[in-house]
Amino acid sequence: MLKATVYVTIKKSVLDPQGVAVQGALHSVGFQEVESLRIGKYMELTLDTDNRSEAEARLRAMCEKLLANTVIEDYRYELEA
Amino acid sequence: MLKATVYVTIKKSVLDPQGVAVQGALHSVGFQEVESLRIGKYMELTLDTDNRSEAEARLRAMCEKLLANTVIEDYRYELEA
Numbered sequence: 001m002l003k004a005t006v007y008v009t010i011k012k013s014v015l016d017p018q019g020v021a022v023q024g025a026l027h028s029v030g031f032q033e034v035e036s037l038r039i040g041k042y043m044e045l046t047l048d049t050d051n052r053s054e055a056e057a058r059l060r061a062m063c064e065k066l067l068a069n070t071v072i073e074d075y076r077y078e079l080e081a
Numbered sequence: 082m083l084k085a086t087v088y089v090t091i092k093k094s095v096l097d098p099q100g101v102a103v104q105g106a107l108h109s110v111g112f113q114e115v116e117s118l119r120i121g122k123y124m125e126l127t128l129d130t131d132n133r134s135e136a137e138a139r140l141r142a143m144c145e146k147l148l149a150n151t152v153i154e155d156y157r158y159e160l161e162a
Contacts, residue, residue: 001116007123022124022148031143035082035127042088042123043103046116062112067103 002047002055003080008068009040043067055079083128083136084161089149090121124148136160 010016016038023037047055059077068075091097097119104118128136140158149156 009123009125019124025147026143029146031139033129033139034143035129036125037127038125040123040125042090042121043100044090044117044119044121046118048114048116058112058114062107062115065110066106 002049002052004045004047004055004059004077006043006045006059006063006067006075006077007040008043008063008073008075010038011072011074014072040073041067052079083130083133085126085128085136085140085158086161087124087126087140087144087148087156087158088121089124089144089154089156091119092153092155095153121154122148133160 010019019036019038022039023034026034026037045059047058049055049058056077056079059079063075063077064070091100100117100119103120104115107115107118126140128139130136130139137158137160140160144156144158145151
């Protein structure tokens, strides 16, 4: 069993309307110091395998196929040590 | 200027319907090894302050007030080294 963490974030070149909205909300309740805010997805997975190289290849395939929209999103993943 | 990262995840005791749905989708496209999947929010902020202790207190307040629904969500944050 391996634990993995996947981070999916909107590409820097793409506008993040959700981030802009939340930043505005933070400003409206008094947190003026927030200069920028970008929101992404954070996923914790458990994989029924102990083969690290296979798990990495499969995680990449999961991200490319389903977890991330690679046109506008970047992804990265970490396998537990 | 300080960079912070905030992670907001659904409490372990709370069902994560989005995670269950994505896990099912992964299974349907052939990734049977995914035993569990939980989805959360991942935020990257820049704060217009260099005072670390103040930034930590303000981040906690932001999470408690707006970024996390503390009834069903847990949050944690990291300040860049």
